[in-house]
Amino acid sequence: MDFDFLNPVNENLLDEISNLDKQSFGANIKIHTAEAGLPEMDNIQVAIIGVKENRRSVKRGELLNFDKLRSALYSLFPGNWHINIADLGDIEKGAEVEDTYFALQSLVAQLVKKDVIPVILGGSQDLIYAQYRAYDTLDQMVNLVNIDSKFDLGDADNPISNESFVGKIVINQPYNLFNYSCVGYQTYFNSQDEIELMERLFFDAYRLGEISSDIAQIEPVMRDANLVGIDLGALNAAAFGEGLHASPNGFDGKEICALARYSGISDKVSSFGIFEYDSRSGAAGNMLIAQVIWYFIEGVNYRTNENTLSAKKEFIRYQVPVDDDILVFFKSPVSGRWWIEIPYLANVDTKLKRHTLLPCSEEDYLEACNQVIPERWYKAKRKNEV
Incomplete structure (x- = not known):
């Protein structure tokens, strides 16, 4: 260096x-x-x-x-x-x-x-x-x-x-x-x-x-x-x-x-x-x-190194239908933290090259169960489409 x-x-x-x-x-x-x-x-x-x-x-x-x-x-x-x-x-x-x-x-x-x-x-x-x-x-x-x-x-x-x-x-x-x-x-x-x-x-x-x-x-x-x-x-x-x-x-x-x-x-x-x-x-x-x-x-x-593929394999997966979308949530059994999946769009020149997990809260999951789309997920999805 x-x-x-x-x-x-x-x-x-x-x-x-x-x-x-x-x-x-x-x-x-x-x-x-x-x-x-x-x-x-x-x-x-x-x-x-x-x-x-x-x-x-x-x-x-x-x-x-x-x-x-x-x-x-x-x-x-x-x-x-x-x-x-x-x-x-x-x-x-x-x-x-x-x-x-x-x-x-x-x-x-x-x-x-x-x-x-x-x-x-x-x-x-x-x-x-x-x-x-x-x-x-x-x-x-x-x-x-x-x-x-x-x-x-x-x-x-x-x-x-x-x-x-x-x-x-x-x-x-x-x-x-x-x-x-x-x-x-x-x-x-x-x-x-x-x-x-x-x-x-x-x-x-x-x-x-x-x-x-x-x-x-x-x-x-x-x-x-x-x-x-x-x-x-x-x-x-x-x-x-x-x-x-x-x-x-x-x-x-x-x-x-x-x-x-x-x-x-x-x-x-x-x-x-x-x-x-x-x-x-x-x-x-x-x-x-x-x-x-x-x-x-x-x-x-106190980092838990959950941003790794091996850690993500242990996540618990939840699917929540909201309107025409199916939102996919993940929960870590170790830390109890939540993520939501931003889908990969193969038909557009996307900034994200694969399915990406966006950190979220348990409240986001509960609101999705009540048919409310998390705002951060919506914004990330729109940026992915631009």
């Missing part, structure tokens, strides 16, 4: 680690240092990366520094985990923003191919574009989940920014995007044109209030994701403390940590990013982000 563009973790932090409890997070991960260089990546499952890029932010903050965030993370105690973690240091800003994109894209692609999950600590959220483009070489359709108060579709004809990167993902070749889900959007931050565009593209949008009243409904959405990004602007100001994120409404600390854990426990999520970090964030904000990372890793540790 070529990681020459990564800078080591600040030496001052290494002095802090030497004073930490021997069971702390910082004392039990491999760290890129100036003296020892990059850690060996054999048997690493999760790699932390900072990206000091925010030039495409509409509200650009100060120069980025992740030392306070790392200090908060290192001070935590890991759970009873059986995975190995590395902190690879930081990608500095390139001469041009596109240089930073290229470095992040190539790094994420290399890590994902090695079955290492990158946890990206970002500047501006347009970095998700580079995270997404890393999948160009992986020969697969991509499901993107964005935890955000805004859709970030923007005007695709204008230069990319942290509020328009999704539009660029939709229109730029190669076309790898199968589904985009925005979790926690707030209507007053999004134009009616964007809301209608989300509907026309059969993308999924979940309002903040809808999720806060039943956060478990997002578990199937995360289970179907390949990459997940969090805009810290999706948090409310009370949860985050000082910094650029001053909206009174948003996810609280427990909710964002639950969403991070759902992301981690998904067998399909192969990269995870936290964006719109501001170096002026106070102790509360840094500690919350550290705990979000902690919960993501906790989820990774």
Whole structure:
């Protein structure tokens, strides 16, 4: 792997680690240092990366520094985990923003191919574009989940920014995007044109209030994701403390940590990013982000590997006739989780080349028994037909 563009973790932090409890997070991960260089990546499952890029932010903050965030993370105690973690240091800003994109894209692609999950600590959220483009070489359709108060579709004809990167993902070749889900959007931050565009593209949008009243409904959405990004602007100001994120409404600390854990426990999520970090964030904000990372890793540790052919052979199959369709559901006898089959359409140039299982909930199955077609199944089927 070529990681020459990564800078080591600040030496001052290494002095802090030497004073930490021997069971702390910082004392039990491999760290890129100036003296020892990059850690060996054999048997690493999760790699932390900072990206000091925010030039495409509409509200650009100060120069980025992740030392306070790392200090908060290192001070935590890991759970009873059986995975190995590395902190690879930081990608500095390139001469041009596109240089930073290229470095992040190539790094994420290399890590994902090695079955290492990158946890990206970002500047501006347009970095998700580079995270997404890393999948160009992986020969697969991509499901993107964005935890955000805004859709970030923007005007695709204008230069990319942290509020328009999704539009660029939709229109730029190669076309790898199968589904985009925005979790926690707030209507007053999004134009009616964007809301209608989300509907026309059969993308999924979940309002903040809808999720806060039943956060478990997002578990199937995360289970179907390949990459997940969090805009810290999706948090409310009370949860985050000082910094650029001053909206009174948003996810609280427990909710964002639950969403991070759902992301981690998904067998399909192969990269995870936290964006719109501001170096002026106070102790509360840094500690919350550290705990979000902690919960993501906790989820990774408890993956059940049900996204395999051998596991699917053990699933219990249910057929439910609804109108002119026969919906086929599957239930795992191990985890109790549910899936619904999206049929393969041989007579169209489909994006899906075989029968595909879409994660769903038991409630979807029960509603189908009452002749109600699950909305996510309908949207996935329509996208398959386009």
